[in-house]
Amino acid sequence: MTPAENAQLALLLEVSGTPKPGNVDRERDLPDLRFEHFLAGAVGAGAGLRAAESGAPVGEAFERAVAGMSRQEGDNTQFGALLLVVPLVSAASERGAVTPDAATAVVEATTVDDTANFYRAFEHVDVFVDDPPEDAADLDVRRGADAVPAVEERGTTLAEVMALSAPEDGVAREWTTGFARTFDGAERLAELDGPLSDRTARLFLELLADEPDTLVAKQAGEEAAERVSERAAAALVGETDPGELADELVAEGLNPGTTADVVAAALFVALERGEVSV
Amino acid sequence: MTPAENAQLALLLEVSGTPKPGNVDRERDLPDLRFEHFLAGAVGAGAGLRAAESGAPVGEAFERAVAGMSRQEGDNTQFGALLLVVPLVSAASERGAVTPDAATAVVEATTVDDTANFYRAFEHVDVFVDDPPEDAADLDVRRGADAVPAVEERGTTLAEVMALSAPEDGVAREWTTGFARTFDGAERLAELDGPLSDRTARLFLELLADEPDTLVAKQAGEEAAERVSERAAAALVGETDPGELADELVAEGLNPGTTADVVAAALFVALERGEVSV
Numbered sequence: 001m002t003p004a005e006n007a008q009l010a011l012l013l014e015v016s017g018t019p020k021p022g023n024v025d026r027e028r029d030l031p032d033l034r035f036e037h038f039l040a041g042a043v044g045a046g047a048g049l050r051a052a053e054s055g056a057p058v059g060e061a062f063e064r065a066v067a068g069m070s071r072q073e074g075d076n077t078q079f080g081a082l083l084l085v086v087p088l089v090s091a092a093s094e095r096g097a098v099t100p101d102a103a104t105a106v107v108e109a110t111t112v113d114d115t116a117n118f119y120r121a122f123e124h125v126d127v128f129v130d131d132p133p134e135d136a137a138d139l140d141v142r143r144g145a146d147a148v149p150a151v152e153e154r155g156t157t158l159a160e161v162m163a164l165s166a167p168e169d170g171v172a173r174e175w176t177t178g179f180a181r182t183f184d185g186a187e188r189l190a191e192l193d194g195p196l197s198d199r200t201a202r203l204f205l206e207l208l209a210d211e212p213d214t215l216v217a218k219q220a221g222e223e224a225a226e227r228v229s230e231r232a233a234a235a236l237v238g239e240t241d242p243g244e245l246a247d248e249l250v251a252e253g254l255n256p257g258t259t260a261d262v263v264a265a266a267l268f269v270a271l272e273r274g275e276v277s278v
Numbered sequence: 279m280t281p282a283e284n285a286q287l288a289l290l291l292e293v294s295g296t297p298k299p300g301n302v303d304r305e306r307d308l309p310d311l312r313f314e315h316f317l318a319g320a321v322g323a324g325a326g327l328r329a330a331e332s333g334a335p336v337g338e339a340f341e342r343a344v345a346g347m348s349r350q351e352g353d354n355t356q357f358g359a360l361l362l363v364v365p366l367v368s369a370a371s372e373r374g375a376v377t378p379d380a381a382t383a384v385v386e387a388t389t390v391d392d393t394a395n396f397y398r399a400f401e402h403v404d405v406f407v408d409d410p411p412e413d414a415a416d417l418d419v420r421r422g423a424d425a426v427p428a429v430e431e432r433g434t435t436l437a438e439v440m441a442l443s444a445p446e447d448g449v450a451r452e453w454t455t456g457f458a459r460t461f462d463g464a465e466r467l468a469e470l471d472g473p474l475s476d477r478t479a480r481l482f483l484e485l486l487a488d489e490p491d492t493l494v495a496k497q498a499g500e501e502a503a504e505r506v507s508e509r510a511a512a513a514l515v516g517e518t519d520p521g522e523l524a525d526e527l528v529a530e531g532l533n534p535g536t537t538a539d540v541v542a543a544a545l546f547v548a549l550e551r552g553e554v555s556v
Contacts (some may be wrong), residue, residue: 001349004322012317014289016304026294026304026313029473035304039290040556043283046324071279072556152283195307197314278318278350 001270003092004049007085010043011078013278014260017200019242021232022216022249022256025201030250033135037074044068045082052089058106059158061116061272062086066121076125080171080215080261085268087175094224098272100178107175110158116148118158130168130218170214170258176267181207185266190275196267199276204263205242209233213256220254244264281544281550282327282371288546289356291556292538294480297520299486299510300494300527300534303479308528310503315352322346323360329368336384337392337436340364344399352404356494358449358539362460363546373518376550378456385453387434394426396436401463404529408446408496448492448536459485463544468553474545477554482541483520487511491534498532 001009015038024033048065052058087106088098095102123144130155133139138150139161165172168249171172174182185203192199209232212225228249235242270276279287293316296303302311326343330336343360365384366376373380401422412416416428417439443450452460463481470477487510490503506527513520527533548554 001318001322005324008324009318009321012321013314016313026299033471035294036291036473036474036556039286039294040279043287043290044279046283046286195312195314197312278314 001271003089004046004053006271007049007052007089007268008042008046009278010085010264010271011081012039012043013196013267014081014264015039015042015203016196017263019246020201020204020260020263021235021242021246022228022254023204025246026197028246028250030255033074033077036122036239037072039076040072040079041069041074041077044071045078048082049086049089052086055090055094055113056150057115057117058087058090058110061090063117063121067124070124076127078261078264079121079125079127080258081264083171084174084179084261084265088179088265088268088272092272098269100180100183104178107159107162112152112155112157114158115151115156115161118161119143119147119151120145121181128215128218133164135172136164168214168218170211171261173214174262179265179269180270181211181262182265185262186269186273186275189266189270195257196276196278200263200267201242203262203266204259206237207262208256209236211259213259215257216230216254230255279549280331281367281376282291282324282331284549285330285367285546286320286324287556288542288549289323289359290317290543291478291545292359293317295475295482295541297524298359298479298482298538298541299513299520299524300506300532301482301538303524304475306524306528308533311352311355315350316355318350319347319352319355321444322349323356323553324447326360327364330364331371333368333372335392335395336365336368337395339368340392341399343397345402348402353383354405354540356539357399357403357405358536359542361449362452362457362539362543366457366460366543366546366550370550376547378458384455385437385440389436390433391434392431393434393439395427397421397425398423406493406496411442414442439509446496448489449539451492452515452540458545459489459540460543460547461542464547464551464553467544467548474556475552478541478545479520481511481544482537483514485540486534486537487514489537491537492533493535494520496514497547502532506534 016026018027023229045065047068048061051064090106091102092098122141162172162175166176180236189199211228217225234240235245292303296305323343323346325346326339330339347356368384369380370376400419403406440450442455467477490507495503512518513523
């Protein structure tokens with residue numbers, strides 16, 4: 001498979017892993033967000049992923065992938081996952097290998113144009129984000145393309161945008177750490193036994209237990225996020241049933257989506273390196 | 279979405295419909311054929327579907343789609359579905375609309391080259407087929423590319439090959455009837471209520487009740503196929519539970535795969551015509 005194909009497959013495998021407490025999986029829909037929306041999101045992202053594979057700049061490929069992904073009625077299905085996977089596809093095709101160094105080289109090569117296209121991507125979907133710092137209100141991502149002049153004036157590269165967001169955002173943090181959890185997750189997928197779908201669910205639970213989910217923190221506060229991680233840890237050691245935890249978190253409206261994004265990226269790395277296969 | 283994207287989405291939606299008695303669905307794996315193999319099959323078929331959309335001859339696009347589809351460890355996941363969907367993608371892009379007439383025009387325009395590529399497609403996967411007629415042993419599809427010289431000598435178009443197979447093969451029969459069950463199925467999907475995944479499962483059961491599945495007939499005999507249709511009819515009217523029937527057929531090794539192929543094609547038509555959406 002090509003890098004773009006592995007990326008598309010990673011998106012599909014991520015949403016198929018079950019149970020993934022709090023998220024849509026192949027046995028659980030959320031009220032307005034269903035499994036089939038994720039299928040359509042993965043199909044629609046294909047052209048943008050192929051653009052990344054063919055050498056398009058990261059921001060342009062990402063914007064295109066998000067535009068394609070959003071042509072379904074569930075709105076934002078894979079924004080965060082694509083923000084991780086697109087630079088990794090670029091690393092695979094431009095640098096010939098998916099390694100932390102290659103991924104970091106892609107990050108460091110980003111430009112102001114990449115930032116502008118990143119902002120344009122927010123036009124296509126509603127993404128749950130925090131308010132920006134007071135001195136950077138003009139850079140609020142929710143302004144979408146309207147923020148592009150301010151971005152260009154400040155000359156902020158996409159790597160710099162991600163560094164600013166890293167403290168509060170687990171996806172951005174991957175950009176600043178050589179995709180550390182992504183690469184660790186890929187290794188873990190290779191170590192685990194059983195069908196890939198089961199390993200995906202297990203990795204999700206391990207990552208969630210390991211670190212509070214930043215989407216839950218934005219939605220419900222840091223304490224809530226920490227509590228979700230404790231419950232994931234309890235499910236990991238068999239104190240509670242992961243399926244029950246999944247039902248509970250859906251009912252409570254707690255959605256550890258950032259952790260799912262990292263799982264998708266880990267699946268891509270593991271597939272692309274041949275550490276797992278389908 | 280483009281025709282190729284709708285086709286890929288149709289493959290994914292088909293396998294996600296549950297319960298689809300006897301087939302892999304998002305809640306049921308077969309021993310050596312799992313849900314994730316179908317995801318990878320749909321991803322891999324993408325390049326061939328895009329070739330059909332770009333005007334490649336049907337046989338060439340089909341062979342390419344099957345080659346891509348088969349790069350997963352479950353072997354044959356979507357051979358029959360692609361044999362229906364590829365000419366329909368061609369109809370959508372070449373003739374500007376997916377109609378029975380446009381599909382028939384694509385079929386009637388097939389050549390000996392299309393037949394040769396159809397035979398080459400059998401090199402990539404194990405497809406369950408009957409013995410050929412005694413006077414046509416040289417045309418046995420299981421010979422794959424080895425049969426191409428005989429195909430070329432006889433000058434058989436792909437439309438003629440399908441007409442020969444139509445009495446015993448429900449996919450080939452669609453080629454000779456203007457894709458009658460496919461188009462009826464698309465209308466039915468639009469009429470039904472609820473999430474597309476539920477409508478998919480319902481259509482599968484209705485088609486199976488309506489006509490014995492030709493793959494079951496090849497695997498286990500016509501009587502077995504008729505009996506499966508009767509059981510599907512009983513499940514439709516609520517006499518038995520579709521989920522139980524699904525578990526029973528999996529246990530009995532009865533796999534109504536041809537009916538699933540028609541469902542995938544119906545999903546494509548309904549998506550492409552905008553009669554259903556995700």
